[in-house]
Amino acid sequence: MGIKSSASDQWFKVLAYCSVGAAAILCLLPLLITLAVSFSNESLVVRHGYKLIPEQFSTETYDFILRSGNNWLLRSYGLSALVTLAGTAASLAATSLLAYGLALKTVRYRQGISFFCYFTMLFSGGLVPWYIVCVNFYHLSNAFISLFLPYLVSVFLLLVLKSFFSSIPESLIESARLDGASDFTIYTRIVLPVSQTAMVTVGLFYGLQYWNDWFLPLMLVTDSNLYTIQYKLYTILSNTQGLSAGMAQAAAGTKVPTETVKMATTVLTVVPIMCVYPFVQRYFVKGLTIGAVKG
Secondary structure, three states: OOOOOOHHHHHHHHHHHHHHHHHHHHHHHHHHHHHHHHOEOHHHHHHHOOOOOOOOEOOHHHHHHHOOOOOHHHHHHHHHHHHHHHHHHHHHHHHHHHHHHHHOOOOOOHHHHHHHHHHHHHOOOOHHHHHHHHHHHOOOOOOHHHHOHHHOOOHHHHHHHHHHHHOOOHHHHHHHHHOOOOHHHHHHHHHHHHOHHHHHHHHHHHHHHHHHOOHHHHHHOOOHHHOOHHHHHHHHHHHHHHHHHOOHHHHHOOOOOHHHHHHHHHHHHHHHHHHHHHHHHHHHHHHHHOOOOOO
């Protein structure tokens, strides 16, 4: 027989559900407005402002974006997906290997290496030295690898994984080592399987970072075939604003949908993430307390 809840507990649950529901609506409302404006008529948006329901349904903004180039949308989407997959896989491998090494108490100078990694979170060389190193020393210019290699290891996520690996019972690792397992075997067959939640959570952060990035193409890429969806939409938005402010618009005699383009580019960007997120949500919720409690 279950424990009967008191009246105060019931009211607390009602208040909690109402608060969470209101917060969810407040988070969902901007997305619905963005979607509605992207399918609205540009002149009505300029005249009456943003509305939740389009006054006049129109797809002229998406037609304008698709006319910006031949087959650029599929190519940019494919490139962004490839960069996200390759970058996330490489980052997970590099970050987890380094985090596992730093979590082992038998590794010499691990405290010094950890401090060196943490130091880079507080201080950096600046944009110009970073660009010189990437282009002149690493030759990361107009190359596919340049779209993810500079972001290979996030120190914050490295420390998160290190904290989680440190919470794994030492007896589990020692028993495997007594059976003759090497460090790499322990890492692949013991540490990674028990760290599935942590790896998926960190992978989600890496995936979001690579998918949303437009800075690396801006700095390191001049070949239009290596434009990701984020950077391509960024260039379209910039060109649209330039046409609206300059004389090119008057010379062409056309109307550029500036306001609705902003919303349409946002929709094109977030839809793939919205489709993927429900499949990894349960891992993300579990991973919110990664390494917070050691048992």
